Amino acid sequence: MAQSTITADTEDSGDGTGDRSDGAKVKERARTAQRLAKAIPDKVHTWPYLVRLEMMVGTAVMAFVTVWSIVVDAPLEEPANPTKTPNPSKAPWYFLGLQEILVYFDPWFAGVVLPSLMIVGLMVIPYIDINPKGNGYYCFKDRWFAISTFLFGFLGLWISTVIIGTFIRGPGWYLFLPGEYWDVHKTQALTNVDWSTFFGVASDTTAGFLIGAASALGFLIGPPAVWWHIKAVRRKDAFFLQLGKLRYWITALLFMSMMGVVVKMVLRLAFNVKYIMLGPYNFNI
């Protein structure tokens, strides 16, 4: 009995060199294929199941971009003219998030340091997130901090600033509602102040610089240091001890930098704060 089962199986999964005109045998083989596939329930053959799906999705995508390309023409404006600056001059739409941040920061930060931090921050995610849960399935509860932080950065900062930059920024980089008349002469009187003036110190003095630098550094380092002290030192929280100082500080500095961008935006919008810190050699935040 056992003997015959083995023979049947070896033949079924066999080498396919049998006589093809023998329909019954082929059917039998196909049935065996299905039976075997069921015996290992989580696995299916790539051919036909995945290849078929890829073919369908691929066809749909190609049909979609073909129709799109027939219906909508790519823009082509007047020839390049270096002497005629359009107002507003906009970067390509996928960089408008960065251009939007230029309202709040000097270019060295908004255009160079911040994108670098974003790229590095994305790259280190797998190495700082040591939570083993939520690998390979959608969930929220198991990794609420990671997901909330990512959603806040991706949707709340990146996507939303791209949308603002694309649709509601007009001449002079002022806000215009969609459809509103673009008045190229629009100006808004703003009296910007620097952070240190709230303490009665002019920002271009050494004391002003020190106040600014201390505030910025204090913001970056202070809260995470307190949090570490509470969680790891006082309460000996197992998660924080496992995370370790290095991973904790990389996470914390990236997180506080992201929040710092938001804080600066709020300070600007609510109190017209231009610079937190006015440093030497254009080193301003």
Place this chain on the structure above:
Amino acid sequence: MEKKGWFDVVQSSYVWKSIFRHEYQDTYRNRVLQISTNVFLHLHPTKIRRHALRLRFTWCMGGITFLLFLILTVTGVILMFYYRPTGEYAYHDMKYLQFDVPFGMIMRNMHRWCAHAMVIAVWLHMFRVFMTGSYKPPREFNWVIGVNLLVMTLMLSFTGYLLPWDQLSIWAVTVGTNMGRATPLLGHEGPFAELLGVDARYDARALLTAGRLIGPATLLRFYVLHCIFIPLLAAILMIVHFWRVRKDGGISGPL
């Protein structure tokens, strides 16, 4: 013996057999050979976990990104036949493509819209990979490769943006590359650049734009980056990316 249909005749011919080293019948063995004997399909394993098929899981976004890259390669090569990256010709070649070249307009449209679509697709792909936690062990490094692919995709789009040589492109690239001059130490308006003595002709931005102004030299530089350097780099990274997906045990999933 039954009479053979034409399909059987073709299939049992010498030539056919020299091309396909397996038969077509739906057998276990042929399903496997179908994948493993085909150089393009063998990017896939012969069997995959069932949930990897679910569109709800992957949104097929990685695959769509790759397909868009392929479409961009094909339409891009066609555009290259008609386009010359010089100050005199670039803009006129765009007009020529639009009005004179048969199917020129639709090739240009497809190239442009697929480029936009690829940026969106790669964002969505990253979003889904994050939401399914697929960067967790053993896939940490493939996520890093992915971030590099994201940067490559944006750089491809950005360098291509200049090539039509119209007002839209020159000013968008001006705004974009102006960031370069604010690079700390290396850009002539950046913090501490004074200390290094960097000036407008020799700084980070001038390296990218081939000089102080966005001009014909910039056009050539962006053209070479756009058509050769970055696509090659991106293709190599994609090879590594796909290889790693397989070596890390296929698509992630609940254990």
